[in-house]
Amino acid sequence: MWVDAFFFYLFAAVTLTGAVLTITRRNAVHSAMSLILSLIGVAGLFLLQRAEFLFAVQIVLYVGGIMVLFLFVIMLVNLDQAARMRQFSGQWWLALACVLAILAEMVYVLNRGSRAFQLAAPATAPEGGNVEQVADVLFKQYLVPFELASILLLAAIVGSVIMARKRV
Secondary structure: OHHHHHHHHHHHHHHHHHHHHHHHOOOHHHHHHHHHHHHHHHHHHHHHOOOHHHHHHHHHHHHHHHHHHHHHHHHHOOHHHHHHOOOOOOOHHHHHHHHHHHHHHHHHHHHHHHHHOOOOOOOOOOOOOHHHHHHHHHHHHOHHHHHHHHHHHHHHHHHHHHHHHHHO
8 A cells, every 4th residue: 555655656756856847947858858757757657547558658659759759859940049039928927826826726625635526436447458448449439530640640740851851
């Protein structure tokens, strides 16, 4: 029991540390690497919830694929010009209002305790494993949107390579 709590707090700390570092780093590459750290923490939380498929998808798709794509885009963008631009638009009052709203939510949840969440009884798991259920839905009900999304992603990658080659 205490082992699950330890790993939950460990992965939550990794996720939050990566998230804070993502938005506070001045270097875009360092921010992307911090986002990878945060995504790995989320993958660990998926594993604790016994969602092995989501854990694998998080690691392979997001950390392995999407973040590599982000890093390629960061490398292709002219960062010298972006560094000279004004970084903040002077909306500190909006940021302060958001922080106060989140603080009020945290105080509310901490005061109410477990009564703040109205949890339903856990549903019984249907036949088959997690991966089989996702595959059935994905390849039976959503086959056409899945294939269209893959074609759009392929077109975006080919287009970005062509645009990058014209600049070089």
